[in-house]
Amino acid sequence: MAAAGLEEPSDPGRWSVRVRGLHVTYRTPVDPRANTLRHRAMRMARASALRRGATAKDRGFREVLAVRGVDLDVEHGTVLGIIGANGAGKSTLMRAVAGILPPSQGRIEVNGRISTLLALGVGFNGNLSGRENVVLGGLAAGMTRRQIAERYEQIAAWADLGEFIDMPMKTYSSGMYGRLAFAVSTHMDPEVLLIDEALSAGDAKFKRKSYDKIGELVAQARTILLVSHAMGTLRELCSEVLWMHRGRAVALGDPEEVTAEYLRFQEVGEEPVVMEDV
Numbered sequence: 001m002a003a004a005g006l007e008e009p010s011d012p013g014r015w016s017v018r019v020r021g022l023h024v025t026y027r028t029p030v031d032p033r034a035n036t037l038r039h040r041a042m043r044m045a046r047a048s049a050l051r052r053g054a055t056a057k058d059r060g061f062r063e064v065l066a067v068r069g070v071d072l073d074v075e076h077g078t079v080l081g082i083i084g085a086n087g088a089g090k091s092t093l094m095r096a097v098a099g100i101l102p103p104s105q106g107r108i109e110v111n112g113r114i115s116t117l118l119a120l121g122v123g124f125n126g127n128l129s130g131r132e133n134v135v136l137g138g139l140a141a142g143m144t145r146r147q148i149a150e151r152y153e154q155i156a157a158w159a160d161l162g163e164f165i166d167m168p169m170k171t172y173s174s175g176m177y178g179r180l181a182f183a184v185s186t187h188m189d190p191e192v193l194l195i196d197e198a199l200s201a202g203d204a205k206f207k208r209k210s211y212d213k214i215g216e217l218v219a220q221a222r223t224i225l226l227v228s229h230a231m232g233t234l235r236e237l238c239s240e241v242l243w244m245h246r247g248r249a250v251a252l253g254d255p256e257e258v259t260a261e262y263l264r265f266q267e268v269g270e271e272p273v274v275m276e277d278v
């Protein structure tokens with residue numbers, strides 16, 4: 001059992017993931033490289049504001065409230081699709097569930113061994129070969145060398161990269177990269193699998209194989225959280241869909257209904273709910 005939150009899961013028998021009142025805020029420095037006279041003057045003004053007790057912006061930071069009060073219960077065996085416009089907070093939510101980003105507020109409980117397949121290939125080293133990365137990924141996931149050796153053949157066969165498996169990963173196309181990442185994360189025997197846009201880079205054959213692999217995991221009652229902009233994929237694979245908008249969860253339910261509602265919203269371009277900008 002892995003818990004990225006504050007408490008033990010209240011009913012671990014039923015839930016894979018429980019999220020309560022989750023807020024995630026990014027803080028980034030404003031214009032860190034600017035060195036004009038105007039910026040120097042602004043920095044002096046900020047330093048003086050800081051002494052007087054100022055807001056984040058005054059102190060030279062920009063705050064992005066990427067996730068704003070999300071509650072979510074994901075039962076074992078659910079394939080939960082997550083949709084929403086660019087910047088809606090989907091990847092941030094996934095990173096928080098994965099334990100990569102700490103919540104600014106709220107709590108997250110994960111009941112089960114988690115495996116993540118997040119965008120930008122978190123964890124792979126481009127200077128190492130695919131084979132070496134599989135070994136490192138296995139060790140990072142807590143497997144012994146013997147367990148990794150046993151799994152390696154399955155992973156390599158699934159990824160089907162031919163001689164590229166022994167080439168540095170920086171020479172891989174994004175589709176090849178995605179294939180190996182998918183193979184590693186799904187062969188680590190995950191109880192909770194997080195997939196962020198990883199299916200989009202693959203060709204038709206990879207997508208079909210990935211769907212089949214996801215189907216296999218679902219048959220074993222594994223839980224999957226899947227971020228995607230491909231509505232067809234989500235309708236095919238998911239048992240539930242969550243729609244996020246500006247950091248909030250605006251709808252959760254039947255994949256057909258929620259994706260249809262989201263597509264209608266995109267066409268009309270109106271606010272689905274009244275949301276204040278903080």
Ligand SMILES: Nc1ncnc2c1ncn2[C@@H]1O[C@H](COP(=O)(O)OP(=O)(O)OP(=O)(O)O)[C@@H](O)[C@H]1O
Nearest residue numbers: 026028064066084085086087088089090091092093
């Ligand atoms: N590392 C970061 N530092 C600062 N702000 C960030 C960072 N990552 C994301 N953001 C901001 O947080 C908000 C949510 O971003 P996030 O990547 O979670 O959205 P998303 O729904 O996954 O978008 P997309 O569909 O484009 O991948 C956006 O406003 C984004 O600009």
